[in-house]
Amino acid sequence: MSTLYAVLFYLATILLVVGTGLKIRKYAITPAPLKIPTTPAPTTRSGVFWRMAREVTVFESLFKSNKWIWLFGYMFHAALLLVLLRHFRYFTFNVWWWVELIQPFGKYAGFAMVIGLGGLWARRILVERIRYISSPSDHLMLALLIGIGASGLSMKFLSPVDIIAVKVFFLGLLRFQINELPNQINLLVHLALVATLMIIFPISKLLHGPGIFFSPTRNQVDDPREKRHLAPWAAELEK
Amino acid sequence: MAPLDDKPVLDVRGPGGHPLDIPRLACGAMDDLKSYAAHPKHQEDCGFPGELIDNWQEVAIAKIGELADKNRAFQVYLDACVKCGACTDKCHFFLGTGDPKNMPVARQDLLRSVYRRYYTFAGKHFPWLVGARDLTREVLDEWYNYYHQCSQCRRCSVFCPYGIDTAEISMAAREIMDTVGKGQKYCNEIIAKVKVTGNNLGLNPKALGATLEGLEEDIEDETGVSVRIPLDEKGADILLITPSADFFAEPHIEGLLGYAKVFHEAGVSWTLSSYASEAANFGMFIGSYENMREISLRIRKAAAIDLGVKRIVFGECGHAWRVAYSFLNTLAGPFDFLDQNYPIPQHILEFTHNELEKGTLNIDKSRNDEFRMTYHDSCNVARGSRMGDKPGGQFEIPRAVLRAVCNHYFDMDRDTIKESTVCCGGGGGLLTDELMDLRIKGSSPRMKALQQVTEDHGVTHMAAICAICKTQFSKVMPKFGYEMDSILSVHQLVSNAIILTGQETDEDTAPIEGAATAGAE
Ligand code: SF4
Numbered sequence: 001m002s003t004l005y006a007v008l009f010y011l012a013t014i015l016l017v018v019g020t021g022l023k024i025r026k027y028a029i030t031p032a033p034l035k036i037p038t039t040p041a042p043t044t045r046s047g048v049f050w051r052m053a054r055e056v057t058v059f060e061s062l063f064k065s066n067k068w069i070w071l072f073g074y075m076f077h078a079a080l081l082l083v084l085l086r087h088f089r090y091f092t093f094n095v096w097w098w099v100e101l102i103q104p105f106g107k108y109a110g111f112a113m114v115i116g117l118g119g120l121w122a123r124r125i126l127v128e129r130i131r132y133i134s135s136p137s138d139h140l141m142l143a144l145l146i147g148i149g150a151s152g153l154s155m156k157f158l159s160p161v162d163i164i165a166v167k168v169f170f171l172g173l174l175r176f177q178i179n180e181l182p183n184q185i186n187l188l189v190h191l192a193l194v195a196t197l198m199i200i201f202p203i204s205k206l207l208h209g210p211g212i213f214f215s216p217t218r219n220q221v222d223d224p225r226e227k228r229h230l231a232p233w234a235a236e237l238e239k
Numbered sequence: 240m241a242p243l244d245d246k247p248v249l250d251v252r253g254p255g256g257h258p259l260d261i262p263r264l265a266c267g268a269m270d271d272l273k274s275y276a277a278h279p280k281h282q283e284d285c286g287f288p289g290e291l292i293d294n295w296q297e298v299a300i301a302k303i304g305e306l307a308d309k310n311r312a313f314q315v316y317l318d319a320c321v322k323c324g325a326c327t328d329k330c331h332f333f334l335g336t337g338d339p340k341n342m343p344v345a346r347q348d349l350l351r352s353v354y355r356r357y358y359t360f361a362g363k364h365f366p367w368l369v370g371a372r373d374l375t376r377e378v379l380d381e382w383y384n385y386y387h388q389c390s391q392c393r394r395c396s397v398f399c400p401y402g403i404d405t406a407e408i409s410m411a412a413r414e415i416m417d418t419v420g421k422g423q424k425y426c427n428e429i430i431a432k433v434k435v436t437g438n439n440l441g442l443n444p445k446a447l448g449a450t451l452e453g454l455e456e457d458i459e460d461e462t463g464v465s466v467r468i469p470l471d472e473k474g475a476d477i478l479l480i481t482p483s484a485d486f487f488a489e490p491h492i493e494g495l496l497g498y499a500k501v502f503h504e505a506g507v508s509w510t511l512s513s514y515a516s517e518a519a520n521f522g523m524f525i526g527s528y529e530n531m532r533e534i535s536l537r538i539r540k541a542a543a544i545d546l547g548v549k550r551i552v553f554g555e556c557g558h559a560w561r562v563a564y565s566f567l568n569t570l571a572g573p574f575d576f577l578d579q580n581y582p583i584p585q586h587i588l589e590f591t592h593n594e595l596e597k598g599t600l601n602i603d604k605s606r607n608d609e610f611r612m613t614y615h616d617s618c619n620v621a622r623g624s625r626m627g628d629k630p631g632g633q634f635e636i637p638r639a640v641l642r643a644v645c646n647h648y649f650d651m652d653r654d655t656i657k658e659s660t661v662c663c664g665g666g667g668g669l670l671t672d673e674l675m676d677l678r679i680k681g682s683s684p685r686m687k688a689l690q691q692v693t694e695d696h697g698v699t700h701m702a703a704i705c706a707i708c709k710t711q712f713s714k715v716m717p718k719f720g721y722e723m724d725s726i727l728s729v730h731q732l733v734s735n736a737i738i739l740t741g742q743e744t745d746e747d748t749a750p751i752e753g754a755a756t757a758g759a760e
């Protein structure tokens with residue numbers, strides 16, 4: 001079992017890193033032929049930095065758009081961030097001080113995460129417009145995330161796992177050694193789902209994470225009159 | 240608002256109600272609305288096959304891949320949508336028709352589903368899971384219908400957490416369709432015309448010259464002052480590029496008279512060009528960089544070679560200003576031969592606003608007292624361009640000018656103006672009679688917002704700075720209880736209020752004619 005999970009995690013990590021890397025590369029090398037920022041847009045680079053910062057830290061556009069999606073979506077993402085940061089404790093030998101600091105919040109953030117996801121799922125089912133645009137994969141994605149959250153919470157609050165052993169397992173993976181993984185069902189489910197998520201990341205809508213940084217309507221500076229913008233393939237037309 | 244439902248209203252398509260009331264889904268409501276197909280001749284003039292080619296499927300699929308390599312927005316937007324639904328109630332065409340395929344994300348999905356089928360792992364192997372589908376003839380027809388029900392207004396892009404711009408997708412879709420020979424008559428016929436005659440109407444230089452002379456006479460009759468509207472004058476300082484509707488249709492013409500009076504009072508030398516007698520650039524609507532570039536280069540040639548001007552100013556036109564402000568430098572630049580002390584290009588409202596600030600214009604606001612005004616922000620100006628130095632100048636400058644020339648001005652509901660403005664319903668290549676049903680329904684959010692200010696403040700007229708908006712409103716306003724001449728050009732109000740140097744004013748200062756005359760397209 002330990003070997004199986006070790007292989008699974010190596011594989012998942014490779015697919016995640018390589019897959020996402022290739023996608024990011026594609027986004028980066030694909031030119032934006034025209035200036036299309038959604039205006040009013042910042043007129044300077046630093047202004048764009050702040051616009052993007054507001055989008056990724058407080059979901060500014062979503063807030064303007066729909067308060068309920070914002071609330072559930074924000075709850076989920078913020079909680080996910082805390083939970084992820086908290087998980088650093090399983091990958092560093094000495095737990096970093098700031099990971100220690102967020103530990104108490106991180107523990108409960110799992111609930112916020114599941115509640116946020118539940119809200120999003122309820123809307124997906126109950127609001128006819130969102131039901132209309134949903135594919136099976138959209139529901140499965142929510143199921144997957146809720147599964148990860150719930151199995152994680154069960155280890156914390158229902159049937160605790162030997163987390164020292166888990167830590168030894170992952171520290172071992174980092175050093176290319178395979179140590180014993182506790183054979184406990186909620187842990188195994190949790191890890192299998194996480195690996196699944198890592199694998200599908202680069203081939204699914206989870207690409208919205210890197211994607212937003214490459215969105216021309218958000219990341220372009222509004223200066224077309226001052227600076228000539230020209231894509232390489234468009235420059236060819238001028239020859 | 241309950242957390243789990245946005246309380247759709249059963250039927251909001253009639254008059255009355257809040258402008259942004261969400262309808263219940265009316266599946267298939269607009270399925271059959273098809274705009275006329277382009278004539279093979281016009282297709283070819285635009286560089287596309289005349290008719291649907293035999294291997295259209297193969298070519299269309301390859302074109303999707305090509306666009307994904309050439310246009311970052313297209314690639315990122317196809318991948319990044321999470322189906323959060325935030326945009327679903329943001330499109331005026333969905334609000335007006337209830338057809339779910341007019342929800343921005345659903346409109347994108349018409350193409351995204353095909354992209355997924357042929358270009359993604361999940362779509363190739365598990366199409367049912369991710370809603371991927373084959374490109375069939377039915378799908379192509381569906382594209383044709385629904386990508387011609389998008390006015391490319393970009394309202395959805397304001398509200399999407401990733402800035403996904405459905406306009407980019409619908410431009411790409413139209414380009415793909417054009418590439419396989421399935422173009423739309425309205426757009427492609429116009430592009431074909433502009434390439435031959437220099438304007439969308441096919442007005443030749445002689446006819447244009449005669450029209451302008453007639454207008455000069457009108458001003459002189461009215462004011463006793465001779466104001467010139469020069470055509471093809473070499474060595475003028477300013478080249479004015481304006482939509483051709485300004486030459487012949489009401490209320491557009493009144494705007495042109497306004498520009499002429501402002502230039503006259505400012506004491507600058509200016510000219511129109513017969514070779515580039517069109518501000519509109521329909522190349523944008525069909526997503527064709529090449530066509531857009533070819534049309535833009537006419538302006539460069541007129542400015543640099545034919546006339547040798549120092550500045551370029553654009554008249555009132557929405558998408559034309561987007562192409563001018565955001566794209567002209569890219570498409571036809573660099574403009575190093577023009578005077579760098581002025582914005583290149585400059586909007587007529589920037590020009591007029593400057594003159595008002597300098598105090599060169601003698602304004603009598605009371606000449607517009609018969610109007611209680613509001614202002615419609617045109618989509619392409621609001622969300623795809625700017626005026627002045629500061630972000631948002633495109634909202635402030637037109638309002639500042641209106642306030643400077645009218646005593647009664649009121650804004651509509653905040654959620655329907657500025658960056659959240661709702662489209663007139665006729666933009667993006669939809670201003671054609673066979674789409675009238677869609678145009679009326681799509682205009683309903685704007686019309687309801689107007690009805691609100693009519694009730695609350697007694698607003699009688701609405702001003703706009705876009706040729707398409709003006710034409711569209713003069714057609715649809717009668718359906719909502721307004722006269723067709725309730726839509727005015729901003730420069731029409733400027734024109735009314737200006738007292739020209741030397742103009743007789745002691746007699747009865749009746750409001751200038753034309754402000755209240757009926758508008759014909
Ligand atoms: S708001 Fe953006 S991400 Fe959400 S469904 Fe619409 S297009 Fe997709």
Ligand code: SF4
Nearest residue numbers: 330389390392393395
């Ligand atoms: S661009 Fe405008 S018309 Fe097109 S889908 Fe978005 S909101 Fe609707």
